[in-house]
Each structure stands twice: as structure tokens, then as C-alpha cells.
Amino acid sequence: MRLDLADLQLFLCIADAGSITAGAQRANLALASASERLRKMERAVGVALLERRARGVTTTEAGEALAHHARLILRQQDTLKGELLDYAAGARGTLHLYANTAALTVFLPNLLAPWLAERPRLRIELKERTSVDIVRNVASGLAEAGIVSSAVSAEGLHLQPVASDHLVLVAAPHHPLADRRSLAFAEVLGEAFVGLAQGSALQDHINEHARVAGRPLDVRIRMNSFEALCQMVAHGIGLGILPLGIARLHRRRHGLRVIALSDAWARRELCLCFRDWSELSMPMRSLLGHLGGHPGPAEAGWPAGR
Missing domain, CATH: 1.10.10.10 (Winged helix-like DNA-binding domain superfamily/Winged helix DNA-binding domain)
Incomplete structure (x- = not known):
């Protein structure tokens, strides 16, 4: 029958x-x-x-x-x-979104909440990775898209800026430089620092600029998280360098002073990272569009990498 x-x-x-x-x-x-x-x-x-x-x-x-x-x-x-x-339509299923710590901590929560609330049958699995790891996963096709720092090399990929991610100095209130509003990186190279753990893309970025300036950082201790770094800085162990959004989160809790870095390389941005807009799934396009992404001018000829 x-x-x-x-x-x-x-x-x-x-x-x-x-x-x-x-x-x-x-x-x-x-x-x-x-x-x-x-x-x-x-x-x-x-x-x-x-x-x-x-x-x-x-x-x-x-x-x-x-x-x-x-x-x-x-x-x-x-x-x-x-x-x-x-x-x-992107209203059901599971999206896997890769993001660096600054994006995951500061940028995403307020933006994701209303978008996800309108899609009760959709799930998002956030994966915290360094910007370098995210670029590697997107380039190899293991990830559709991610949110990375503009400081990362992303040859062959599209980077679309969606938020500022400037780096700043954090200091204990009693530090001799605590009352300065802005400093050049070269002015603090003789100071003691609290650094991030080996393998941190941000710490590698900072170390490279110290090398170019001709004087390596005097790192007294390396910590595995921004929270732990801020605790050390608050006790006067040394200065720290963090994304501004993260520094603001910990400033009151630890009584930190936030000092702007005047160097051009410190004025970073958070960027959406993907290979080709037309290859993204419909749910991911919807999400990235909500976060400030777009196909670019006809998607052809739009600059890849930075």
C-alpha cells in the first residue's frame, strides 16, 4: 500500500x-x-x-x-x-561562536541577550579561544566565524571592526605613575609588570612591541587570567596591560587606576572574523548582522585581512 x-x-x-x-x-x-x-x-x-x-x-x-x-x-x-x-531562518539549532576573552566578557553579553531572547529554540555554544586560535580555526574551516582582536594576522579572511578594544595600563593607587592620564609604552618599559601566561596572544603582542622598542618587559609574575592579573597589580606587584573593557570591569573591585596608552598599536578593535559571507549559514549571518557585520560591497573585492 x-x-x-x-x-x-x-x-x-x-x-x-x-x-x-x-x-x-x-x-x-x-x-x-x-x-x-x-x-x-x-x-x-x-x-x-x-x-x-x-x-x-x-x-x-x-x-x-x-x-x-x-x-x-x-x-x-x-x-x-x-x-x-x-x-x-536561524530561529532553531545550535550555533558555535568563537570569541576571545575581551569579546566574551565585555562585548557579547549585552548584544547576545536580546537577539537570543527572540529565538527561544536557538542555542549558542560560546567557545573562548585566543585570537590566533580563532583565526586558525576559521581559516581551516573548523569554525564558521569568530570575534578577534584587530592585532592578529588574518591573511585571506575578512575582519570587520565592531567595537573598540584599546589596551590600557592598570596600576595600584599608590604606584608612582597612578595619577598619569596617558603614557607612551616607552615611558614604562623600565617598570615591573604582571604579565599573562605563556602562550597568551595578548602577552605575545605586548612582548613584541617591547622587543621592537629595544627593551624587554620586566615581568615579575605571569597569571592565567585577567582577574588574577588585576589582583597582583592591586597589591603593587607591578603594572599590567589589559583591554579597556576588562580593566573597567575590575577597576572598582581592586581599586585600580586605569591609564591610557598613547601608542597607535594599543588602539585595537574587536573584529568579526569569517572567510566568506555567502558561505555562512543563515543563522550565523543573522547573528553576525546583529553584532554589526555585513556582506561588504558585493562581497567581492572586500578587503581580506588587515
């Missing part, structure tokens, strides 16, 4: 109308075509589904059973269509 969805829809149209003629009209079929399909259905199931009368038709007991299950099947089909449309 083979009954397709069109057969079930036609049968329900006829059963609900109480007439083969009226049912055929509801199903947008010619009467002869509807009658032939109905005969094939009855041959396929081996039993009469309708009782023909002078003024129309009524369902037999077998026809009632078919109508019941046909409604269930068609209702399930509508549910399936709706769910698939949700997936296509």
Missing part, C-alpha cells in the same frame, strides 16, 4: 466536503482526476473508503481511520516544515 501526501490531502478534502466534486475543487483537481486517484487509493488499501450516496459521500469505518491518521500525518508534516524553516 502506497499513499502519498497528496492522496491524503485529497481524501481529507473529499471527506470534509462530503462530496467528490467539492473535494476535487478544494484540492484544485479536475473531477475525473480526483475520482481516478480515489479509485487507486481504494484498490491500494483493498477496502472501500467512501460510501457513495445520491447527495454525496460519507466515510466508511476504514475511511474514518484513514482520515484520522491522515490528519496526524499532515499535521506532523506542517510541524516539520515549520521546524525546517526555523533552522533556515
Whole structure:
């Protein structure tokens, strides 16, 4: 027995109308075509589904059973269509978004909340990685997109700035430089520092600029998190260099002074990172668009990397 969805829809149209003629009209079929399909259905199931009368038709007991299950099947089909449309529109499913610590801590929470609240069937799995790792994963196709620092090299990828991510100095209130509003990096190279752990992309970035300036940082201790770094700085162990957003989060808790770095390299941005807008899934396009991303001018010729 083979009954397709069109057969079930036609049968329900006829059963609900109480007439083969009226049912055929509801199903947008010619009467002869509807009658032939109905005969094939009855041959396929081996039993009469309708009782023909002078003024129309009524369902037999077998026809009632078919109508019941046909409604269930068609209702399930509508549910399936709706769910698939949700997936296509980005309203259902699971998105994997990679972000560096600054983006995850400062940039994303306020922006993600309203977007996700409008999509109750969608899940987002945030993955915290360094900007270097994110670029590597996006370039290799292991990740659709991520949020990285503009300081990272991203050859062949698109970087779209969406927020400032300036680096600043943090100092204990009693530090001799605590009252300065702005300093050049060269002015503090003789000071003791609290650094981030080996392998930190941010720390590597800072170390490289110290090397270019001709004097390596005097790092007294390396910490695995911004929170731990701020605790050390608050106790006068040394200066620290952090993204401004993170420094603001910890300033009151630890009584830190925040001092601007005047160097051009310290004026970084947070950027959306992806290979090709047209290759992104619809949900990811929706999310990146909400975060400030866009396809770029025709997506062709739009600058890759920075």
C-alpha cells in the first residue's frame, strides 16, 4: 500500500466536503482526476473508503481511520516544515561562536541577550579561544566565524571592526605613575609588570612591541587570567596591560587606576572574523548582522585581512 501526501490531502478534502466534486475543487483537481486517484487509493488499501450516496459521500469505518491518521500525518508534516524553516531562518539549532576573552566578557553579553531572547529554540555554544586560535580555526574551516582582536594576522579572511578594544595600563593607587592620564609604552618599559601566561596572544603582542622598542618587559609574575592579573597589580606587584573593557570591569573591585596608552598599536578593535559571507549559514549571518557585520560591497573585492 502506497499513499502519498497528496492522496491524503485529497481524501481529507473529499471527506470534509462530503462530496467528490467539492473535494476535487478544494484540492484544485479536475473531477475525473480526483475520482481516478480515489479509485487507486481504494484498490491500494483493498477496502472501500467512501460510501457513495445520491447527495454525496460519507466515510466508511476504514475511511474514518484513514482520515484520522491522515490528519496526524499532515499535521506532523506542517510541524516539520515549520521546524525546517526555523533552522533556515536561524530561529532553531545550535550555533558555535568563537570569541576571545575581551569579546566574551565585555562585548557579547549585552548584544547576545536580546537577539537570543527572540529565538527561544536557538542555542549558542560560546567557545573562548585566543585570537590566533580563532583565526586558525576559521581559516581551516573548523569554525564558521569568530570575534578577534584587530592585532592578529588574518591573511585571506575578512575582519570587520565592531567595537573598540584599546589596551590600557592598570596600576595600584599608590604606584608612582597612578595619577598619569596617558603614557607612551616607552615611558614604562623600565617598570615591573604582571604579565599573562605563556602562550597568551595578548602577552605575545605586548612582548613584541617591547622587543621592537629595544627593551624587554620586566615581568615579575605571569597569571592565567585577567582577574588574577588585576589582583597582583592591586597589591603593587607591578603594572599590567589589559583591554579597556576588562580593566573597567575590575577597576572598582581592586581599586585600580586605569591609564591610557598613547601608542597607535594599543588602539585595537574587536573584529568579526569569517572567510566568506555567502558561505555562512543563515543563522550565523543573522547573528553576525546583529553584532554589526555585513556582506561588504558585493562581497567581492572586500578587503581580506588587515
